[in-house]
Amino acid sequence: NAGVTQTPKFRVLKTGQSMTLLCAQDMNHEYMYWYRQDPGMGLRLIHYSVGEGTTAKGEVPDGYNVSRLKKQNFLLGLESAAPSQTSVYFCASSYSRLAGAETQYFGPGTRLLVL
Amino acid sequence: GDSVTQMEGPVTLSEEAFLTINCTYTATGYPSLFWYVQYPGEGLQLLLKATKADDKGSNKGFEATYRKETTSFHLEKGSVQVSDSAVYFCALSIFGNQFYFGTGTSLTVIP
Numbered sequence: 001n002a003g004v005t006q007t008p009k010f011r012v013l014k015t016g017q018s019m020t021l022l023c024a025q026d027m028n029h030e031y032m033y034w035y036r037q038d039p040g041m042g043l044r045l046i047h048y049s050v051g052e053g054t055t056a057k058g059e060v061p062d063g064y065n066v067s068r069l070k071k072q073n074f075l076l077g078l079e080s081a082a083p084s085q086t087s088v089y090f091c092a093s094s095y096s097r098l099a100g101a102e103t104q105y106f107g108p109g110t111r112l113l114v115l
Numbered sequence: 116g117d118s119v120t121q122m123e124g125p126v127t128l129s130e131e132a133f134l135t136i137n138c139t140y141t142a143t144g145y146p147s148l149f150w151y152v153q154y155p156g157e158g159l160q161l162l163l164k165a166t167k168a169d170d171k172g173s174n175k176g177f178e179a180t181y182r183k184e185t186t187s188f189h190l191e192k193g194s195v196q197v198s199d200s201a202v203y204f205c206a207l208s209i210f211g212n213q214f215y216f217g218t219g220t221s222l223t224v225i226p
Contacts, residue, residue, distance in 0.1 A: 040218060041218060042204065042218040042219055043159075043204070043216040045214070048213075058213070090159065092159075102147060103149070103164060104159075104161075104214060105161070106158035106159040106160070108156075109157075
């Protein structure tokens with residue numbers, strides 16, 4: 001099992017450019033999440049999905065869109081990148097929301113720099 | 116609202132020293148509690164968890180006990196190693212709807 005994988009690992013964008021980050025998991029998990037990690041702020045939830053075809057907003061959704069067309073994939077899009085979106089992005093997945101089964105498994109991260 | 120507060124770092128210890136990283140939480144319900152570890156250049160990995168009061172999570176020599184009366188979940192290890200150098204995150208989940216992470220505590224262990 002590869003677990004959770006993320007593509008790309010690193011990207012540099014110019015302000016106003018768009019891009020899509022891809023997350024894939026091979027654990028048949030229902031739930032998937034996108035976080036951003038900034039110094040001194042821990043992880044903040046951007047969007048999440050509770051199943052194929054569903055998405056929901058997290059704590060910091062502005063400037064991002066997501067799609068979950070297939071159960072194993074969760075895409076994060078930036079339509080018009082801004083320097084404030086410079087961050088490390090982590091994808092995670094979990095099997096269930098039930099207590100004891102809600103452990104999240106994380107990908108290795110995507111480092112994004114917006115100039 | 117629900118939140119997690121953990122001690123600020125960075126923490127620097129000598130090898131074989133005792134480690135405590137404090138974590139307290141605020142929650143409206145009965146959360147599950149977690150410690151995640153992040154090694155340099157990697158994603159977060161689950162270190163241990165506890166799902167109800169008085170449960171003790173343990174893994175790789177690390178332990179944490181879910182204390183409802185003090186709303187705490189402090190991480191401890193009796194003898195740290197250089198390989199334990201990483202950033203440690205405390206987190207809570209209520210009904211699995213959302214995870215709330217602390218800001219992370221950086222630990223450096225020197226030989």
